Amino acid sequence: MHAFDVLGDPVRRRILEILAEDRHASGEIVAIVGQEFGITQSAISQHLKVLRDHGFATVQAEGPRRIYEIDPTPIAEVDQWLARFRRFWEPKLEALAVEVERGKRKRRK
Amino acid sequence: MHAFDVLGDPVRRRILEILAEDRHASGEIVAIVGQEFGITQSAISQHLKVLRDHGFATVQAEGPRRIYEIDPTPIAEVDQWLARFRRFWEPKLEALAVEVERGKRKRRK
DNA sequence: CCCTTGTTTAAGCCTTCGCTTATATTAGCA
């Protein structure tokens, strides 16, 4: 399963949004996401497994609880792939790089 | 089908890579992608339909040929969603903005 | 007009995916 497929599911995207803010126990995620999507604890646990297996999240046991934390690595790879398209909607990007360079030169003088 | 699902397929990603470079006739895409993935012209035509239907590409008839051109809009939306995760691998982003501002101030003096 | 070339569409098959229900596992506490 490719990283894009992992991000293809709305439940998983929502979980990642939550984990982007802070680490959470499985149960906390179930409370939020289960409510919003009307799915069971089991379903969410399976989504968490997908996120784990594909490197989007890491787990740490704290007593009986599983604390999930985001791992941005695969998202960064996706972002990397998107880079080649950015010039279509951000022609300013080159200009930005130029700006920074100009600033650096000025300060070196 | 969500934009992420559209990007989930490797054939479609490859087509978008090709269209990112230049516009191409359907047949040209078939020649490249069909070879690489070992699938039929029909299969590729169906992928092109998905890209059309979800706003990733536009078509223009030129005689019997269909010329495909990329439309970056949905990719930009995906990129937008990814924005919230960028701080995890690019803490320099804030610094970059600061740099630009500093450069602008210097030049105003 | 027909034939050929370029392309799309239809039908059907097979696999994958997400969900539910039911069951297992693990930790801590009485």
Place this chain on the structure above:
DNA sequence: TGCTAATATAAGCGAAGGCTTAAACAAGGG
């Protein structure tokens, strides 16, 4: 040691997606 709370796993089902073959359609050129 059992009981409960928190979580994961197994089995099975239905829907969706991607592929192939076959058929349809559109544009020129003879």
